[in-house]
Amino acid sequence: MAPINDLNNLVFFAKVVDAGSYSAAAEALGMQTSKLSRRVSALEAELGVRLLNRTTRKLSLTEIGKTFYGHCVALIAEAQSAKDAVHQTLSSPQGLIRMSCPVGLLLGGLADILAKFLAAEPQVRIALDATNRRVDVVDEGIDIAIRVRVPPLEDSDLAMRAFGPSKMILVASPKLVLRHGMPAQLADLAKMPIVAMGYAGDKVTWRSQDKDGNSEELVHTPRLHTDDLLTLRAAALQGIGVAYMPALAVMEEMETGTLIRLLPQLSARSSIIHAVFPSRRGMIPAVRILLDFLAAELAEDSWHPLARESKET
Template identity: 55%
Template sequence: MKAITDLNDLRLFAEVVEHGSYTAAARSLGLQTSKLSRRIRALEEELGVRLLNRTSRSLSLTETGRQFHQHCLALVAEAKAAKDIVDRTRSTPQGTVRISCPVALLESGISTIIARYVADNPHVQVVLDATNRRVDVVEEGLDFAIRVRLPPLENTDLAVRQLCVSIHILVASPELAARYPAPRSIDSLKEWPTLSMASSGERFVWNLVDGEGRATSWAHQPRLATDDLASLRVAAMAGVGVAMLPREQVETDIAAGRLQQLLPGLTSTPGLVHAIFPTRRGMVPAVRHLLDALVAGFEGPDRRP
């Protein structure tokens, strides 16, 4: 037997049986009685069997109709259960949220925000891909990816929500700083060993701005270059060289005396930490509330966790 072309007809059939007449069922469904009757007749013709015995005063099920009705009830119950799941998902945070985030951003406070969110929402599971590679949120089935980029952000068909601003500062270990005169300008660092993020062109440049927004660029040859900010932080604390690292990543080290800031009047151009996701339409609470938690976690006068 071929598949029924309109499964709604099974629900209509179940309603007719439940109410015992076309008139009562049509009134409950908000349909015209004649239209409902035509739909049931079309269903019988499509199936090639009679489901109902009709008289001028009553309806009764044929034996085939009785068995068919049991399956219709099961189908209606499953459809209701499926809708209930969607309704619950839309009303309270639950289900799985799949996200991607660079390792350094996780270490700068995002992992703490996510852990707190999961603890506060026991019906939510977060699947986190900690990676520095550029991901495709649509192709990889992610709910959102966290990125940091210099403004202006690139044009995209995806939705974007800004989380905070990230600023890089120059830091060195106290032991390294003790070996050189205190720097008064970026050129004063020319004798200092440096560390840097990896560069495909093998040209390493720090782009900095002062307190009045004046930009300056400084080329250097680092002793260590890597695309892993965590490794740069470790090398800086070991006294290998000066590094330019996210302020939120090293503020605890500065407070503890493991690192110290150099040339505090110079910082990187602020980068925008943002979440990128397929669309705002139909966003389930688990995803929306996690994004809200990330924004709230970065709120404050200095925009960091």
């Protein structure tokens, strides 16, 4: 069965029934009585039934009109409920936020930040996809995708908000350093086994620079090559090799001493932690407030482990 041509005619019909006359309904709707009458007649013609009995003195519903009127009232109520739900969502942070985030960033503290946010906003729900793959924000219906990229960030039709840096550091287990000695320069790592992030390949290249801006480079064949930070961190903890990892992913290990930082005088180009989302227009309060919350919590001076390290020294 074909859908009704104009759902507004259902509202007009119900209004006539509620008002008891075309003239009273037309006045309430702010339209001409003749136009309102034509709209109801068009609805009856479309349905192929008479909904109203008309006399010069009053209107009354036919039997099928009573049934149809009940459905119209229910439909109008549902439409109003839908509108109220939108207004309620826009008035305060609530509802579902769909987001994705790299596993390493969650391990590095973002999971705790999201839990803190949920505790502060009890009406908000989060559906989190912990993944290292690059999600399609629009096609997959993602509200916020957290990414870590080396600048400059690529141009995109998506909206973006940058947070703090994600610095890469060299770490190793104390027992690995005990076996091979503490390296004094990047070239010393050529004598040590390494484990590395990335996809399968024979060699990896680590680039950094010293405090004077002199660039250094190390080409090495890793014992383990993986795109999984959990596996990489586990290998580093077991003393399999030196790891070049995001500092955020080894915060706890550095604090407990199960991993130690190597060659702190060297620095690598930092990646930028940022969020991408479909658009700034029409953003519900829950998404906007989460972005603000992340920006505050991911500020380098209050969260980043290397920022705290520099303050302590």
